[in-house]
């Protein structure tokens with residue numbers, strides 16, 4: 001089914017930090033929103049509807065913050081929606097916003113996502129408010145162990161991803177972690193948290209927000225004519241699967257494979273490894289990079305780690321992954337997915353600054369959530385026919 | 389008859405107030421109530437932006453009150469623990485003198501008959517104030533503010549953050565399958581439910597097959613073996629948070645039951661130090677003795693009931709490269 005062309009014409013984010021004690025929720029999201037509006041050369045008046053995403057309410061203990069934030073986001077008298085898909089929520093928020101424009105219901109929609117982790121505790125929230133929370137690191141460690149054993153990957157792969165993403169973060173003014181002296185030795189020496197995942201192979205806890213302005217073909221073409229390249233949304237997809245059943249494979253979840261296939265079909269991508277110039281994958285723990293490279297068809301099964309090992313996924317490589325520094329460098333949970341989508345958009349707009357991938361024409365942004373259960377992905381292009 | 393379990397979740401959240409609400413809270417410690425100018429109006433409590441347009445408001449604060457007029461009210465006859473007063477009171481919209489918008493607060497009026505629209509009220513301040521809306525205990529009839537207890541004065545530093553102790557108590561229905569699994573565990577039986585469509589077996593009182601989206605009733609019950617193999621595990625370094633029960637690294641293991649396709653997930657291990665847990669280790673179920681029974685069940689929690697966890701049984705390890713993939 002073909003949908004009318006729509007595009008990203010504005011991207012904004014906060015400087016992500018451990019604690020933004022100087023701002024309220026509203027103040028935090030507005031920093032991202034006004035950067036996105038400025039980027040799109042728009043004002044709140046140009047926005048027809050707002051879609052907001054964040055992690056479950058237990059993270060900050062505010063019920064339905066989308067309602068409380070409606071006046072901060074200038075959504076009074078406009079449609080306002082909240083999206084809930086755990087860690088993938090930021091990505092799904094972008095997809096829901098794009099869907100409203102594709103459906104012709106609204107011309108310009110603002111997608112906003114945020115988390116203010118300093119107000120609560122992620123381990124508490126992930127443990128449903130009980131003691132002995134596994135946390136995300138504990139939940140994913142068994143998946144990582146399974147990947148390592150079946151692929152035969154050497155242990156330094158996780159360390160390499162951790163170093164690569166932190167080096168990339170040094171080129172991103174908005175990134176949270178800035179570890180100037182990051183090195184394999186430093187990662188290796190950091191405490192073991194959830195064997196085999198070490199402290200420096202894990203994402204930080206961040207306060208931050210991201211916003212994206214999505215508009216219709218006419219709006220995107222007007223931006224392009226004005227010298228502000230849009231990121232055309234070539235295809236998007238969300239897929240989910242049950243949390244557990246005998247035989248479920250969390251390393252190659254069916255929902256991930258379906259999500260990838262759906263996006264590639266929609267975007268006309270037949271050879272993802274060659275046709276995609278850069279990817280922003282949701283990698284909160286270093287080993288998720290090779291896992292998702294394989295599940296999303298960017299590497300053969302069992303070979304994702306080799307793209308890490310030979311430098312393919314570094315900023316200078318032939319398939320840079322998380323040029324922004326990724327979730328390993330900034331993790332305002334609810335916003336992390338939207339940041340992947342926004343960074344992918346900026347890459348094909350040529351707007352990624354110091355972490356720009358030279359000549360990027362096609363990029364994917366991907367987010368996942370819960371027990372490797374929810375997947376959201378979009379493919380964006382510098383033009384509607386990037387493959388000629 | 390559906391049985392319910394009551395649970396309470398409590399967490400001490402912290403609120404960053406931002407420059408406007410922070411100024412309002414700081415003023416409360418000084419027994420002042422601030423509004424903010426928004427075009428021709430004075431908004432109380434102050435907002436960071438124009439609620440109609442979303443435009444940023446200049447930080448032009450206006451002191452209002454302390455007295456005001458009740459515009460509307462409702463009576464709270466039976467207060468809960470979370471209400472501001474421990475006896476019946478009114479929630480009222482009070483338009484403080486000089487304000488355009490009403491402030492929602494409690495009025496301690498004794499009886500609903502004492503309440504009326506147009507009634508004049510003034511704040512009763514807490515003697516010791518920390519920059520919270522309940523620095524005003526409530527409003528009382530009259531024009532003059534009063535202070536309860538010894539006045540310890542205003543805050544020495546600007547108030548930027550607020551403690552917010554959130555608590556919610558909720559009741560969850562316990563599915564019949566979960567209750568039957570718990571009852572079976574009392575007899576040291578490990579109950580499974582076999583899906584008639586796909587043949588998958590679910591343990592732990594999960595009365596449905598998520599693959600086929602069908603309910604699994606008592607006719608699907610099978611007894612499961614008490615011996616199995618650890619396929620995978622997590623060693624969790626506990627991060628401290630309010631309500632955390634762990635201080636040392638702890639293990640959660642996945643146990644594949646002998647002769648079945650059933651994984652018992654996130655299992656507690658017994659007499660197995662974290663540095664000795666491994667894939668392929670053989671284990672036996674450990675059941676609570678009647679003396680160890682608690683209402684919450686054994687160490688596994690939930691409908692696992694009397695199943696405390698799993699203990700190494702001394703049999704040789706299983707060497708199978710596919711074991712590690714069996715997490716679910």
Ligand SMILES: [Zn+2]
Nearest residue numbers: 583586597600
């Ligand atoms: Zn079934």
